[in-house]
Amino acid sequence: MSLVSCVTVTVPATTANLGPGFDCIGAALTLYNEFKFTRLDKGEVTISVTGAEAEKVQTDESNLVYQAFVTFYQHLQQTPPPVKIEIGMDVPLARGLGSSATAIVGGLVGANLLAGEPLSQSQVMELAIAMEGHPDNVVPALLGGCRLAATTDTVWEICEIPWHNHLLPVVAIPDFELSTKQARQVLPTQVSRADAIFNTAHFGLLLRGLETANSNWLKAALQDKLHQPYRKALIPGYDAVNSAALSKGAYGMVISGAGPTLLALTDELHSQAVATAMGAAWKLEGITAIVRSLCLDTQGASSTIQA
Numbered sequence: 001m002s003l004v005s006c007v008t009v010t011v012p013a014t015t016a017n018l019g020p021g022f023d024c025i026g027a028a029l030t031l032y033n034e035f036k037f038t039r040l041d042k043g044e045v046t047i048s049v050t051g052a053e054a055e056k057v058q059t060d061e062s063n064l065v066y067q068a069f070v071t072f073y074q075h076l077q078q079t080p081p082p083v084k085i086e087i088g089m090d091v092p093l094a095r096g097l098g099s100s101a102t103a104i105v106g107g108l109v110g111a112n113l114l115a116g117e118p119l120s121q122s123q124v125m126e127l128a129i130a131m132e133g134h135p136d137n138v139v140p141a142l143l144g145g146c147r148l149a150a151t152t153d154t155v156w157e158i159c160e161i162p163w164h165n166h167l168l169p170v171v172a173i174p175d176f177e178l179s180t181k182q183a184r185q186v187l188p189t190q191v192s193r194a195d196a197i198f199n200t201a202h203f204g205l206l207l208r209g210l211e212t213a214n215s216n217w218l219k220a221a222l223q224d225k226l227h228q229p230y231r232k233a234l235i236p237g238y239d240a241v242n243s244a245a246l247s248k249g250a251y252g253m254v255i256s257g258a259g260p261t262l263l264a265l266t267d268e269l270h271s272q273a274v275a276t277a278m279g280a281a282w283k284l285e286g287i288t289a290i291v292r293s294l295c296l297d298t299q300g301a302s303s304t305i306q307a
């Protein structure tokens with residue numbers, strides 16, 4: 001068997017939670033990071049980063065892509081080979097768009113391909129979930145589409161959630177970071193029965209709303225009581241941006257992942273106006289935001305092998 005010496009892996013950004021689906025649902029978006037791995041004959045790991053916010057990413061062995069690469073070989077009880085990693089960044093860091101998931105999935109998929117694919121896709125997925133600590137970013141980043149993940153004691157059940165083709169996510173990405181770790185620290189460890197019931201009902205409605213694009217269902221479904229009420233306080237301008245999105249016809253708005261990016265669900269007729277209004281509302285609060293009208297990525301992580 002001739003081993004692959006160079007592979008490029010492209011991984012989509014993701015939006016987790018979608019309101020009431022905290023830690024269990026996520027969707028892949030048409031915004032990507034690229035990771036190129038070249039096996040070296042000898043020497044140390046070398047890491048270089050280009051693109052948006054490249055200067056913020058570590059280029060030593062603490063780099064998350066390399067950490068995932070090493071985790072893969074540790075899993076096989078092998079020593080990782082010397083490797084050159086070139087990262088092309090388009091997914092902004094610590095904004096709630098799954099940049100860490102792209103790094104983990106990129107590192108694991110790249111390592112698996114360089115090693116001749118000893119692990120199946122589900123084994124790679126399980127390693128990715130264990131590294132990230134929750135499934136809702138890494139699963140859609142790996143598989144594409146909108147995915148629900150539920151665990152039994154031993155296995156992860158992954159379910160593709162139908163996404164109506166009229167639904168378009170609009171993201172408003174502010175110029176400040178919020179680490180997922182910090183945004184998880186503000187959450188309560190226990191919730192009331194009423195809040196649990198609220199989220200169960202709204203999550204069911206969300207699944208049917210995503211499938212049908214029924215506007216009444218979606219408007220109600222995007223509400224949540226498990227994380228957003230606590231995280232709003234970490235996102236100045238949240239209420240103004242929410243009102244702006246709704247006033248221009250969005251079905252609703254949620255915190256993307258752990259934030260601070262805000263994501264409106266809308267359709268082709270309204271997406272441009274919603275995007276402009278969200279950016280303008282944040283500007284009035286003194287916050288610069290990049291707004292983008294995206295689509296659902298249906299492919300997930302993809303790769304190109306150079307012999």
Ligand SMILES: Nc1ncnc2c1ncn2[C@@H]1O[C@H](COP(=O)(O)OP(=O)(O)O)[C@@H](O)[C@H]1O
Nearest residue numbers: 064065093094095096097098099100103179180
């Ligand atoms: N392309 C990348 N290469 C290396 N590390 C990355 C990359 N993207 C993200 N990370 C790591 O993930 C961290 C952000 O993770 P996190 O706080 O979970 O935010 P996000 O919502 O963007 O996933 C960054 O500070 C960095 O350490």
Ligand SMILES: N[C@@H](CCOP(=O)(O)O)C(=O)O
Nearest residue numbers: 016023096097098180257258
């Ligand atoms: N369910 C997690 C999702 C975090 O997503 P990220 O894109 O912010 O890393 C959470 O809400 O904490």
